[in-house]
Amino acid sequence: MDTDLELSGDESIVARFESDIAVDGRYGVSYLIVTSKRCIVCDDKGRVIHSVDLSNISSVSIVDYVGNSEVKLTLKDGRVIPIIRFTRSLRREFNEAVSLLEDASSIKTVINEHKEEVERVKFKMEPLLFVLRFALPYKLALILGLASGIAGIFLGLLPPYYLRILIDDVILAQRREQLIVIITIIVVTQALSSILGALRSYALSYVSLKVMHSIRVNLFRHIMQFQPNILDTYESGRLISRITDDASRVNWFLSWGLEQLLRSVISLASVATMIFTLDTRLAIIASAPLPLLIFGVSMFSKKARWVYHYEWRRSTDVSALLVDVIPGFPVVKAHCMERYEEDRLKNRLNEVVKAGLRSTILNLKFFPMLSFIISSATAIIWWVGGLEVLGGGITLGVLSAFISYVSQFYGPIQTLISIVEPMKRASTAAERIQSLMSMDPSIKDTPNSIDLDIKGEIRFENVWFGYTPYTYVLKNVSFEVKPGEKIGIVGPTGSGKTTITKLLLRFYDVNKGRILVDGVDIRSIKIESLRRQIGIVSQDPRLFNDSIVNNIRYGKPDATPEEIMAAAKIALAHDFILEKPLRYDSPCGEGGSMLSGGERQRIAIARTVISDPKILILDEATSSVDTITEDGIKKALDNITRGRTTIIIAHRLSTVKDVDRLIVLDRGEIVEVGTHEELLERNGLYAKLWNTQFQEKLAEAKVSG
């Protein structure tokens, strides 16, 4: 950007943010530049539109309008200056700009983040070269596979050569004694060729299996570094597809595709040498279709890339739908939505069929034409060669050897053409793997992150947070929980109760403000250290398709049998587990499908309890159990929550009325804080909610009684 921006001697540019709305309000470019002294706005020509000293700024805000937003500066003299507009696509970037302007201390951090971003974007290489690194640890086996394949090519050149000798010098020359020698040579050559073929197959299969293992483990490990918010970007079905389908396509390229490519090229070159040596005129005829084939292949490649990509996307749409719907099978049945889901699947499958037909038609436009060209060239060689034999120009042996070589000549060409399709698929798969592997987790430890032995003090300071850049779910939330204190968070649905727990576990980072645990900003604590010491039992716990003991042990891998049973006992799960035929070794089924809702919930509580968390979060933890079981679990939890910082989120207010303090949330804001009695006395939102639930209970009692 050329600019008439002049910086003073000790002034430097800290960050630059590009907007997609020009100064005249049309789509275009304008810039917000933050220097060490000023906030500057330039138009696309670099002309300075606004220049405000940082020392004059009192606050910075973003005002959202329909389809666009605007940064406004409030100056110390009270004036408000709208400085730059941008579409909502850039909300996140301009949030950073605002944070940067608001907090001089954050300047260094943001600059670093920008540097990282630039480095990441620059880190680009061809996707197939990128994935080639997975094969490097197995280079010896790969070289062995390639070498035996190439040796096989050279051995393959011998039989046509001996065919010429057999016809011209043995059969036609009536040299009976040579026959056995030539036949023996041909048999030995074929035997060697078979051995080399087996060696090649074994070596490449070995590489293939190892590479597949490596790609999948690396992808899985990389995905596991992300926080649950990755599912906001990728649906789980698409992530599964990366690990399964894409990995196998890339694996095919690394183990077999690359070898076929190399073999075909070498084979083509060596056979070409042989046919030109045998008869130049016939060799020229054999080579005549080549330009046409090469042109055809390149045209095909251009079209195939998009057609195959489109086809792949349609099949992942189907996987994504199935991954979404099959686990929700009971919901589908309960709402009688079988036809609706069937129609949705049909529509997506129709798209797969259409996409498949599109690629089939593309193939049909190309491959039959290719076969016809090759057959025609072979017929011409027979015709011209036959005339030459009849005219005495060449021998029958030479023509037979030539025809034999020609079949080897077109073979690699056909292979090269036929691997275009899987190569394209592998290339797009590699591109997707590269893009995922190059993605940095947005929430991660820094080199300065610390292990913290948590005592249990929690403080939310002016926390603002939204899942999308447009809407804040929590607005300026501040509260404190003392070590060992038990608090309840209540409020209407959608008031932001569960979001508080997600922020505390650092599944997301706050947009503004900070969260402190024992006085330390959680962004400075190692994520694992933080999460190991916070236990959460959620409303709809996920159990793994494993035994009960392994599901409980998930909370503490080195737990003793007594600790496992103790945790189950606290969660009132011990007795029902002992009634199952395989006791603690009983399988839970997929997602815990072999257990009832209450049983699942109690095992999830045991899993949390066993980890001995310093901070315990019960997020509607007893909402799916009956009131008798809930009372039992509450009593049992008293053992484990005593003296432990506990946050209980509950919709059913009777669950939390005995806690030390209640925080009432409404539309993302704290509206009341106090004990149950204090809040009833205040007669605010809590009292209203309590009375409503009390009336409902009374009505239920009347109906049943």
Added chain:
Amino acid sequence: MSSIKDYARASFRIVEPDEIEIEYDGNSDLLTIYINGKPYRGVEPIKPFPLSNPHYILFRSTLTHEDICVVNDIRRLRKEKRILLEHILDKRYFIPSIIDVYDITYTGEYYVCKVKTDRGDRTFKIMGRRNVYRIDNKIVIIDIDENIYLVENYEKMGRKAKEELMKII
């Protein structure tokens, strides 16, 4: 703040082999156990982890449903105590070990498994992979009638048995 370790220690008393005496009560088909001389009647021995830790025994009162104590490894008990306990546990945990597999055939609805177990030959049916699950090298098979079979160590099975088992795992 009570830790899980403390709670476990308070809830499950681990007894050493010498601390426990066992008597079988034929009338109730239950045990009377003595821990350091103190008697507990109507006690049932339970394997809480019958597959993953089969030698770990929990003694539980059938009268009070109280967990009385645990023995970490039944094999460490004196021979007569161990034999007595194993005899009682034997019928409570009838999990035959599959030692050979003759044939597994898919009929379109079930897999019909013909096997040799440590309790004799047996033919049973399973629905499919959901009736089979693995714990390390062990394979647990639950047939359509909820009988349980165990392959103690898949890797140590014969070649033919492994090939047959591959149809269902």
